[in-house]
Amino acid sequence: MDLRTAIFSRRDTRHFAACEIPDSVVTRALEAAHAAPSVGLSQPWRFVMVRSLEVRQKVKELFEIANERAACEALQIEGEERVAVYRSLRLQGIVEAPLGMFVFCEMPPEGDFVLGTSTERETILWSSVCAVQNFWLSLVADGYGMGWVSIIDYEAIRPLLNTPAGWRPLGYFCIGKPSDDYGGQPMLVRDGWGERHAAPWVQWI
Numbered sequence: 747m748d749l750r751t752a753i754f755s756r757r758d759t760r761h762f763a764a765c766e767i768p769d770s771v772v773t774r775a776l777e778a779a780h781a782a783p784s785v786g787l788s789q790p791w792r793f794v795m796v797r798s799l800e801v802r803q804k805v806k807e808l809f810e811i812a813n814e815r816a817a818c819e820a821l822q823i824e825g826e827e828r829v830a831v832y833r834s835l836r837l838q839g840i841v842e843a844p845l846g847m848f849v850f851c852e853m854p855p856e857g858d859f860v861l862g863t864s865t866e867r868e869t870i871l872w873s874s875v876c877a878v879q880n881f882w883l884s885l886v887a888d889g890y891g892m893g894w895v896s897i898i899d900y901e902a903i904r905p906l907l908n909t910p911a912g913w914r915p916l917g918y919f920c921i922g923k924p925s926d927d928y929g930g931q932p933m934l935v936r937d938g939w940g941e942r943h944a945a946p947w948v949q950w951i
């Protein structure tokens with residue numbers, strides 16, 4: 747698959763086929779992630795791969811709690827009609843996806859000099875997001891997919907993971923073989939939550 751096909755066919759996936767993901771596909775995706783650009787060559791990405799069904803079930807429980815809070819917030823801000831749509835959306839595939847992944851960003855200790863971060867320290871976090879995108883596109887190129895789950899209280903999961911307190915969580919990711927391509931559009935468009943801008947906002951000066 748060429749790069750542009752991978753970019754345009756990539757979807758945030760919440761529906762997975764009941765089949766395993768080969769280790770070789772995961773290894774390639776991790777290699778792709780590790781080839782990402784990073785500010786000052788900081789390479790701050792840290793990956794925790796989750797095969798354990800027990801951990802995935804715990805993550806799902808945390809999602810349910812956070813999602814209920816989000817629905818209450820949506821009700822306050824958006825009203826009843828929209829919250830009904832919100833509640834109809836499937837926003838994760840945590841248990842169905844055969845593999846899960848936490849991505850963390852290891853922030854350098856305060857006071858360390860990291861080239862490129864003096865004006866904006868968040869560039870370290872952005873570097874980790876570059877790695878996530880490379881990981882994602884590699885999966886797509888190999889016929890697999892991924893879904894980003896941000897609706898989780900990551901602090902509540904830390905005790906299960908044993909990761910250093912200073913690592914900043916970026917997300918939990920559901921990884922596997924997509925069983926739905928949402929008609930070639932974002933699921934949130936197909937399922938009536940939002941519209942996609944036809945083109946990027948660009949200014950030339």
Ligand SMILES: Cc1cc2nc3c(=O)[nH]c(=O)nc-3n(C[C@H](O)[C@H](O)[C@H](O)COP(=O)(O)O)c2cc1C
Nearest residue numbers: 756757758836837838894895896897931932933934
């Ligand atoms: C930082 C980030 C967090 C996201 N969190 C969630 C999430 O918790 N649940 C979900 O269903 N989708 C989540 N998404 C997926 C977006 O909804 C999705 O990317 C967007 O609707 C466009 O669809 P596409 O990725 O299929 O093009 C997240 C995406 C990003 C970049």
